[in-house]
Amino acid sequence: MSNLYANEPTGPLESRWEKHLFNLSLIAPQNRKKHKVIVVGTGLAGASLCATLGEAGYQVSSFCFQDSPRRAHSIAAQGGINATKNYQNDGDSVWRLFYDTIKGGDFRARESNVYRLAELSGNIIDQAVAQGVPFAREYSGYLANRSFGGTQVSRTFYARGQTGQQLLLGAYQAHSRQLENDNVTHQSRSEMLEIIMVDDKARGVVVRDLVTGEISAHTADCVILCTGGYSNAFYLSTNAKGCNTSATWRAYKQGAYFANPSFTQIHPTCVPPTGENQSKLTLMSESLRNDGRIWAPKNIEDCEKNPADIKEEDRDYFLERMYPAFANLVPRDVASRAVKHICDQGHGVGSKIHGQRLGVYLDFSAIIEKLGLDAVAEKYGNLFDMYSSITGEDPYQTPMKIYPAPHYTMGGLWVDYNLMTSVEGLFAGGEANFSDHGANRLGASALMQGLADGYFILPKTVANYLSRNPLAEVDDNHPQVVQSLKAVRDRIQQLMHAPQPKHSPEYFHQKLGKILWEACGMSREADRLNQAIGEIAELEAHFWQNIKVTGVDNDLNQTLERAGRVADFIELGKLMCQDALMREESCGAHARVEYLSEGGEAKRDDDDFSFVGAWEYKPEQPMLHKEQLNYEFIELTVRNYK
Amino acid sequence: MNFTLHIWRQKNSDISGEFVTYKIDNIDEDTSFLEMLDQLNEQLIAQDQDCIVFDYDCREGICGACSLVINGYPHGDKKATTTCQLYMRDYKHQTELWVEPWRAESFPVIKDLTVDRTSFDDIIQSGGYVSVHTGSAPEANALLVDKHSADEAFNSAALVSAVALVWLFVQMHQRHCLLRLKLHICRCCLKARSKSKIGLEKCSRKWRVRVLAVVQIIAIVNVFALRGLQFQISPR
Numbered sequence: 046m047s048n049l050y051a052n053e054p055t056g057p058l059e060s061r062w063e064k065h066l067f068n069l070s071l072i073a074p075q076n077r078k079k080h081k082v083i084v085v086g087t088g089l090a091g092a093s094l095c096a097t098l099g100e101a102g103y104q105v106s107s108f109c110f111q112d113s114p115r116r117a118h119s120i121a122a123q124g125g126i127n128a129t130k131n132y133q134n135d136g137d138s139v140w141r142l143f144y145d146t147i148k149g150g151d152f153r154a155r156e157s158n159v160y161r162l163a164e165l166s167g168n169i170i171d172q173a174v175a176q177g178v179p180f181a182r183e184y185s186g187y188l189a190n191r192s193f194g195g196t197q198v199s200r201t202f203y204a205r206g207q208t209g210q211q212l213l214l215g216a217y218q219a220h221s222r223q224l225e226n227d228n229v230t231h232q233s234r235s236e237m238l239e240i241i242m243v244d245d246k247a248r249g250v251v252v253r254d255l256v257t258g259e260i261s262a263h264t265a266d267c268v269i270l271c272t273g274g275y276s277n278a279f280y281l282s283t284n285a286k287g288c289n290t291s292a293t294w295r296a297y298k299q300g301a302y303f304a305n306p307s308f309t310q311i312h313p314t315c316v317p318p319t320g321e322n323q324s325k326l327t328l329m330s331e332s333l334r335n336d337g338r339i340w341a342p343k344n345i346e347d348c349e350k351n352p353a354d355i356k357e358e359d360r361d362y363f364l365e366r367m368y369p370a371f372a373n374l375v376p377r378d379v380a381s382r383a384v385k386h387i388c389d390q391g392h393g394v395g396s397k398i399h400g401q402r403l404g405v406y407l408d409f410s411a412i413i414e415k416l417g418l419d420a421v422a423e424k425y426g427n428l429f430d431m432y433s434s435i436t437g438e439d440p441y442q443t444p445m446k447i448y449p450a451p452h453y454t455m456g457g458l459w460v461d462y463n464l465m466t467s468v469e470g471l472f473a474g475g476e477a478n479f480s481d482h483g484a485n486r487l488g489a490s491a492l493m494q495g496l497a498d499g500y501f502i503l504p505k506t507v508a509n510y511l512s513r514n515p516l517a518e519v520d521d522n523h524p525q526v527v528q529s530l531k532a533v534r535d536r537i538q539q540l541m542h543a544p545q546p547k548h549s550p551e552y553f554h555q556k557l558g559k560i561l562w563e564a565c566g567m568s569r570e571a572d573r574l575n576q577a578i579g580e581i582a583e584l585e586a587h588f589w590q591n592i593k594v595t596g597v598d599n600d601l602n603q604t605l606e607r608a609g610r611v612a613d614f615i616e617l618g619k620l621m622c623q624d625a626l627m628r629e630e631s632c633g634a635h636a637r638v639e640y641l642s643e644g645g646e647a648k649r650d651d652d653d654f655s656f657v658g659a660w661e662y663k664p665e666q667p668m669l670h671k672e673q674l675n676y677e678f679i680e681l682t683v684r685n686y687k
Numbered sequence: 688m689n690f691t692l693h694i695w696r697q698k699n700s701d702i703s704g705e706f707v708t709y710k711i712d713n714i715d716e717d718t719s720f721l722e723m724l725d726q727l728n729e730q731l732i733a734q735d736q737d738c739i740v741f742d743y744d745c746r747e748g749i750c751g752a753c754s755l756v757i758n759g760y761p762h763g764d765k766k767a768t769t770t771c772q773l774y775m776r777d778y779k780h781q782t783e784l785w786v787e788p789w790r791a792e793s794f795p796v797i798k799d800l801t802v803d804r805t806s807f808d809d810i811i812q813s814g815g816y817v818s819v820h821t822g823s824a825p826e827a828n829a830l831l832v833d834k835h836s837a838d839e840a841f842n843s844a845a846l847v848s849a850v851a852l853v854w855l856f857v858q859m860h861q862r863h864c865l866l867r868l869k870l871h872i873c874r875c876c877l878k879a880r881s882k883s884k885i886g887l888e889k890c891s892r893k894w895r896v897r898v899l900a901v902v903q904i905i906a907i908v909n910v911f912a913l914r915g916l917q918f919q920i921s922p923r
Contacts, residue, residue, distance in 0.1 A: 093821075096821065097821040100820050100821060111744060111750075111752060112742060112752065112803075112804060112805075113804065113805070113807065113808050114808075115751075115808075116744055116745075116750045116751060116752050118744070118745065118750070120745065120749055120750050121745050121747060121749050121750065130827070130828075132828065168822075168824075170827045171824040171825065171826055171827045172819070172821060172822075172824045173827075174824065174827040175817070175819040175823075175824035175825065175827075176816075176817050176819055176824075177817050177840070177844075178844075179837055179840040179841040179844050180837075181837070181841075182831075182832055182833075182834050182837040183834065184833070184834045185831070186831030186832055186833045186834070186837075187828050187831060188827055188828055204841060204844075205841065207749070207845065210749055210845075211841075211844060214844065217811070218811060218815060218816035218817065219816065219819075219821075221808065221811045221812045221815065221816055222812075222816040222818065224812050225812040225813065225814075233805070233808075256797055256798075283747075285744040285745040285746065285750060286743060286744055286745075286746055287744045319715075319717040320715050320717055320718065322715065322718055322722055322725075322726060323718075323722065324719070324721070324722045324725055324746065325746045325747075327746075327747045328747070431747070431748060431772075434748070434765075434768060434772045434774075435772070435774070437774070437776060500821050500822075501821075501822075504821070549728075549729055549732040549733075551725070551729060593732060595731065595732050595735055595736055595737050595738060596737035596738065597737075600798070601740050601797060601798045601801065602737075602738075602740075603738060603740055604728075604732065604738050
């Protein structure tokens with residue numbers, strides 16, 4: 046175990062980023078063309094980074110596994126993006142967003158990074174508006190805002206329920222512009238399967254062309270991973286089916302530390318699961334909690350009834366009852382745990398799965414009565430349509446049913462203040478890194494972080510790295526390149542030809558998901574985690590013995606793609622449980638049953654656990670490194686939303 | 688629910704394909720269409736066969752990755768939706784389903800039900816963007832956009848992918864009808880479709896392709912004109 050340092054600047058918080066910017070080295074415009082940079086992933090962070098580096102004049106190569114960069118999962122973000130514009134004059138400021146983010150994250154994020162994020166947030170809105178992103182506006186023509194879970198100000202900018210889509214189209218078009226100008230080259234349907242390391246520095250990637258199965262090496266001066274999160278480790282999550290950990294896991298295997306892997310967010314408002322063969326869960330934007338009231342039947346015998354037949358006095362508006370100050374707008378982890386608690390006590394509604402009803406009502410009747418159908422449709426129309434197409438029920442008439450689902454991962458590759466991982470020349474941006482959200486992310490902060498990393502932070506810190514590290518050319522015959530190619534090919538052969546091929550990748554993925562959801566989901570405890578670690582180790586051995594991939598490897602083979610991703614999820618799943626077991630406290634989304642108050646609130650242990658847990662890969666047991674979190678500007682308090 | 692499925696299998700763009708018939712039983716009505724195909728693929732793996740390849744990603748109707756022509760209708764016969772948002776309860780009165788890829792010259796089949804749609808990216812790259820550098824944007828509220836225009840801009844922006852569909856529909860209708868296709872376009876496409884009714888039947892093939900590309904670009908530029916309003920459209 047050792048202490049990790051984040052290379053943070055010192056001095057007053059307000060001037061740290063400015064001071065740091067001045068200290069970063071630059072590269073003169075005429076020299077930028079000489080530097081080659083690889084960006085993996087083209088979501089908000091990746092696309093905005095490619096665009097910005099391309100504009101600056103670097104040679105950029107980007108890769109994504111989807112058939113077009115514009116399909117990255119950022120597209121699915123519904124609710125909005127936070128910024129400290131204070132257009133609503135309700136007392137917002139950089140300092141307040143900084144404070145809300147740290148508090149929302151239950152005091153497990155780095156002060157300097159979070160302050161920088163809050164500082165840059167306004168600029169992101171300017172940039173997006175200039176690109177033509179059609180944010181909602183008032184009749185006066187000014188930009189509109191709404192409030193979002195966990196905050197008491199209206200600082201969220203939104204484009205109906207499709208904010209992520211509109212922001213991604215903006216970033217995608219900026220990326221496309223650089224492609225047209227030949228500053229960026231891009232390959233879709235390409236999956237990164239290895240990092241090429243030369244002299245302990247990241248110098249390239251090995252990529253599989255998903256159409257032809259061809260394995261190729263690409264070298265550069267540095268590599269930036271903007272490859273998203275790993276909620277799909279749980280099998281059922283709100284992530285797109287393709288989202289995976291393979292890029293970040295390969296980085297981990299090459300020496301990049303993986304930080305806080307157990308910090309995974311379970312989103313309270315998702316469409317409940319209906320059956321065993323379900324492939325994914327769908328999120329209903331948190332913005333619905335602004336106007337919808339969450340309730341469950343007070344009497345267990347009412348759970349089967351039509352909700353319209355349950356009298357007002359027999360409805361338990363449990364969030365309003367438990368948290369009068371924030372009521373339905375408490376942060377995601379608090380809301381999720383409350384919903385689970387209610388369902389565990391038998392007050393759930395909807396169809397039974399494994400003998401339990403998993404769902405509570407999200408009711409819009411009050412707001413429809415107050416504002417009228419049209420006003421509600423204007424605000425939430427697309428979300429209501431989505432809900433009714435999934436469930437076949439009309440939320441204008443009957444209350445929605447919701448249940449929590451894995452949604453976002455705060456954990457990820459450990460990065461310093463420059464967003465560089467513990468491997469030199471390997472950077473991580475967006476959800477792929479661990480920074481900024483601590484143990485719980487606030488609503489509408491993911492888009493903000495992805496774009497801050499891509500547009501404003503990484504372009505500066507990558508340039509600094511390139512300027513300070515003169516690098517020798519690496520050609521395709523370099524022994525490390527040859528070795529990395531071989532490692533990837535060997536692994537594919539192993540997946541294709543297991544000793545006793547028996548089960549599909551889905552089979553293993555579902556098994557893993559079940560273990561993780563039960564042991565490392567909304568509530569965790571030592572015994573169950575220990576047991577899960579054993580079960581996952583068994584599953585891993587079982588996988589390599591019995592994985593069955595049909596078809597051939599030099600072809601478009603989605604079964605092979607899935608098998609590789611599941612293999613990585615299994616290893617990651619084990620680390621998630623180890624991290625959850627190590628952290629003997631509850632904080633944010635990480636709820637250890639042993640460390641919860643009677644009311645179900647997280648009990649932090651700041652003396653012993655005020656650190657980032659960063660794991661280093663070792664063949665036998667992963668090794669823990671701690672980055673101590675020092676709160677110089679904020680006083681640690683108990684998070685209280687009552 | 689039990690179904691007989693006729694699914695288009697094609698090894699790659701150089702080899703012609705064919706419909707292959709499969710049976711699938713005990714499908715729950717809350718199963719999505721793509722989950723039904725997942726279950727079929729699980730059956731194929733159990734029988735040591737190569738899986739059916741089809742595109743999908745978000746499975747919540749937003750990313751645009753899924754495609755499929757089902758019983759002759761792109762994205763099925765439900766209005767204004769994507770294939771991933773179809774549920775088997777939508778097919779409870781049917782027992783036989785025909786599933787094939789989108790067929791158009793500009794979208795060659797890669798394998799089975801997957802087609803290559805990079806031509807969309809080519810169109811965006813040839814001018815479908817606003818020329819604004821990172822860091823050079825003015826304060827967001829410096830220029831006001833009235834609500835009506837902003838709403839229309841949003842509707843048009845949401846069309847970007849739908850506009851692209853039109854291109855396909857027109858092509859399918861004119862040239863590649865395997866089944867007798869009804870030109871069935873989701874509500875949000877209607878506006879864009881009207882733009883492409885310019886007597887294409889009379890043009891030679893080369894010109895048809897060019898005209899359609901121009902229509903696309905015009906549609907996209909319109910989108911940006913509405914979205915950006917105050918900003919210059921790239922001259923390309």
